[in-house]
Amino acid sequence: MQLYQVDSDTSTKITSTYLKQFRKCPDNSAYDLDTWRTTLWSKALGDKYSYLSKKIYERWLYLRYHYLGLTIETKNMLIELRKKYLIGLISNGPSKAQWEKINQLNLSNYFDVILVSGDLPWEKPEPKIFYEACRLIGSLPHNCIMVGDKLETDILGGIEAGLAGTVWLPISDKTRLTPDDPKPGYTIKRITDLMTFLKRRPDGPELEDSCSNASDGS
Template identity: 50%
Template sequence: MEFERKNSELLAILFDLDNTLIATRKADAKACKKLSQTLTEKYTIPLETSSQICNSYLKAFRECPDNPDMELDTWREYLWSQALGDQYHTFSESIYQEWLNLRYHFLALTPEITVLLQNLRQHYFVGLITNGPSNAQWEKVERLKLKSFFDIILVSGDLPWEKPHHKIFHEACDYLGVEPHHCIMVGDKLETDILGGIKAQLGGTVWTPLNNCKLQETDPKPDFVIEYVTELPSLLPRIKRVPGFRNNIVRGLNRFTVTDMDDCNSNSSDGS
């Protein structure tokens, strides 16, 4: 069933970021696996120990990717220092930089995703809504050069709400000047992306399950399920948006500022 058979008109597509457009969990695992080899070859750390160090770091990083009391780089270097232990902690600064470079190498948008977003934006408003700490998520946006693909980017760490709260979806709709029933949400998490789209009464939700997850009876029910996000065009109405349809947006990409930041266990990244 295509979207056009469920709703009369689709104007906007809202995407999740982590594990939907970028393979965050896989990329982080690949970066740590590659780095463990570097720890052995460059820093002469035994292979078994280097693997344990990288696994320890990744576990701590996923549990708390940001600390509002520290600069982002300082926090991550601290986590590496803890993982490296007393014997190797002096390498923490250089190892952190090597991990960061590897991470963004593996996080980069694939050519297929790049083409998908470019093509969609010729016909629809395209937005990004991601849960997570502000600095950590905006670092991804900047390093991956994502701004050119979206009409709006919302990071929950900048706002009073996170997915699945309906207001974060309505914030995007209001910004784009479209009604919620003319939008769809695409994401990998049932409990945030799909449930949030349902709560916001969007026109549809599209689930891209991570690791072949199956729907359970008590799960929020998406309207559509696709294995890969690149399959999305097969659901969409084949309409040609008139030139200048995006002109009603008078603001540029907006990074919201919220002074009342939660601790690192709240607004946890969609990547974890």
Template identity: 45%
Template sequence: MANSGYFDENSDVSAILFDLDNTLIQTRKGDTKACNKLVELLQNEYGLPKDMAVESGSTFLRAFRARPDDESYALHEWPAHLWRNCLPKNYKHIAKSVSTEWLRLRFRYLALTNDVIHLLETLREDYLLGLITNGPSRAQWQKIERLGLRKYFDCVLVSGDLPWEKPDQHIFHEACKLLNVEPRNCIMVGDKLETDIKGGKEAELAATVWIPLQKDEEISDLPDITIDNVTELPEVLPNSPKLKRSTNMSDDC
């Protein structure tokens, strides 16, 4: 449930910075769903015993989360390499087809929900929107492009392209610079206390909004506002006049 009342009537918030994974898209849940479907596929289509299929899927998911990209491989070849390492010896030849199905299912489950699309489209009528995401450049841009996210944002920053990552205040200030706004006019929305919230506080943004990944996660006093889901964000935003998108924004956005 959203907690409101942080902003007063004189608040002048003109830009909202969003985290990507587990904030706008449910990366952990989506990847788990995709992997569970693949476990079924391994059993029903390829004949793996259930215990082998489950072990292969679990091992792959752990490896992929630990290292979502390796630039010594082509981007589409990296998950195939991981599957090849995770499948039993007699099934390694199916790694490429399994990896193709993994990517299809993954982006199906990571797609923005209609509620989040409506949220972003509505917010863009009154606010500048920025996206700041940590992670390897190719892997993060693959998600951004495959999910069609660019059109919702005035500025997109991927830490893999930059000398800093969240919680370094420089990445937040870079977003503000590209949007041509002051940090005091921005809020940061994200799921991680140690990156999104801590970084937003150290960058002296107007406020930080935390979305705990787990419903039973211990509430922290670090964020200014806590909500259960990103779609609750309008409930806590100030009602002050907003800054419309301007031709003065940096072309680098």
């Protein structure tokens, strides 16, 4: 926001306020996405800077998808995987916000089935949303695996749905399991390690058997 002569401390406070409200309510059925987010920015900016809300929102949206995009390595991996496997994507969140993300990233080019919890009566970790994905793919749960970064939704849901396996990709600060965490079958350090997991026995480099030491995931 320094482009608009807003000092660093104030910018940090404004951004924190916006993100807190955005994560609490990423969309509002009474508004289109652009109007709702601009409104959130206006509130976060306060009376002094609210006139910047449209410009700040447009810049935020550009940066959001600039940094959120799939890497070329991930795209190539998904293309290769689809030559042999059917791939589904299950996303928790409000319908409009999630589909914007899906469309902006062109994810339909890389997945055979995409489910958004906002369109359905369930969300992860509810097993029924996994069963629905399996049904649409045309496969039984015991022939499918779940790959995800969230233990409490992706991994727990895959376990409770009785899938053939669960693979955890920790991308947050949490990289070790606690005794109370759902226990993934395997842990990978990079999403592209999934090719190793599927092509070979799971003893390749940097692929960790999470069950060998449930206390720390290694």
